[in-house]
Amino acid sequence: MTVFLTNSLTGRKEEFVPRVPGEVRMYNCGPTVYNYAHVGNLRAFLMADVLRRLLEARGFEVRQVMNITDVGHMTEDDIRDAGEDKMAVAAKELGKDPYEVAKFFTEAFFADLKALNFQEAEAYPRATETIPEMIAMVERLVSKGNAYVVGGNVYFDVATFPEYGKLSGNTVASLKAGARLEVNPEKRHPADFALWKSDPQHIMQWDSPWGPGFPGWHIECSVMAQAILGEEIDIHTGGEDNRFPHHECEIAQSEAATGKTFARYWIHTGYLQVGGEKMAKSKGNFFTLRDLMEKGYDPRAIRAALISVHYRQPMNLTLDGIDEAAKNLERVHELLRKTTGTDGLPDRPEVAEAAARARNDFDAAMDDDMNVSPARAAVLALVSELNRAGADLSTADANLVRGTFAHFDGILGTGLMDFDDGEDLSTEVEALIEARNAARKAKDFAESDRIRDELAGRGIILSDGAGGTTWKRK
């Protein structure tokens, strides 16, 4: 099976072939930890998680690295205004130093990853722990003539890298035509970008050959990726807003420094809107994972909703969308609860056929640039077919069915197998169910409904089926 991915570098869907056979080196542009990650951030990270799961399911060994940006960044505007960056603002608001702020939000981020059932990456490098390597790379660029020093600042000279623009289409010429770049008299060209900056007002400072300062905002990713994965990586991911200038600049500085192709596949996730609008705190549609969980949404459903739209498409997340995902998840759980299998029943060829067909359809869709929509349709088609087939499956067929859903879940990670099979019912609840069934037999429906409501209040949902009363936790 071959995985095809849409490569932003070429704009085409391409067969994925890692440089080293069987081994994938993947770098994900991670969060800036001056605040909680919001659902838009998480969508992009989820794309990377699904990709990693897919590649592993296809037999690749995946070396995944996600950076943690714990250096606040300063823009040129900030320099003019007051020289204050977001990390500094957050630090001031919380009355803490920036390292404590970063630590706090890094931990919150890891909690989010856990709640959303992320696979753990090989490494989560911190920008603040990679400063010497960054300085070394800047020195290398200066000595090769790709960067120049002005005062305490170092800039990358885009004129020395003719391929600038190959990722975003923003070539030096088209940027000039656009004529919206600010003119900084220190720079030789407006598109030149900072590799190292000095600013006495910046809270985080390190010594360097050019005096005290801090790294430019593109250099971190190049350095952290190369420090762990080497100079040539296979896949680099991020949100589409990172495509330019961030990733364009990463390519320029990395390839100018090494003379090698930095990353061969660039994968970008589309922008997430909420309720049809850009997320903004002022609009009240700015959601973090914990906001949604506090509203009672199941993180598995949130994950399912966030990956339900093709990753390259813009996506509009709605609360209805999460409800829909929750409902579909529940359909799978409902089916699997009754798919227990009975010894002695004959195997049914149509069950094996349905499972095989669903698996093929699912895999084909996911291999096609992670096309989740048909993949999800394959999952739900299998649910429908099995519901139609009835519950009297042989033990072997039941195991086959469960194995098929486990395969889906291994790639989607939405908790398909994470259902309550009703084994640990307390004797008290059991007694109430018995009492209710007695009342039903006596046609005392007022009493039976009272008991059902009482259990519902404790989060236990009863269902009366042909084979007796079953229950599940809400």
Added chain:
RNA sequence: GGCGGCGUAGCCAAGUGGUUAGGCGGUGGAUUGCAAAUCCAUGAACCCCGGUUCGAAUCCGGGCGCCGCCUCCA
């Protein structure tokens, strides 16, 4: 102004030249003490205008609308 993306039924969302994907919701039915779950049935569609074609949601041209990036941002 430059670079890029999107417009499919009440909602979400595949498809991308000819055979009504799928889901959520709605409606009718089966089942049920009533529900739930499940099954069966069912309506509704391709932003607009031209063009190519036997045939276009799908290709081409022109509009309109929405969104992202060009300042940190997934």
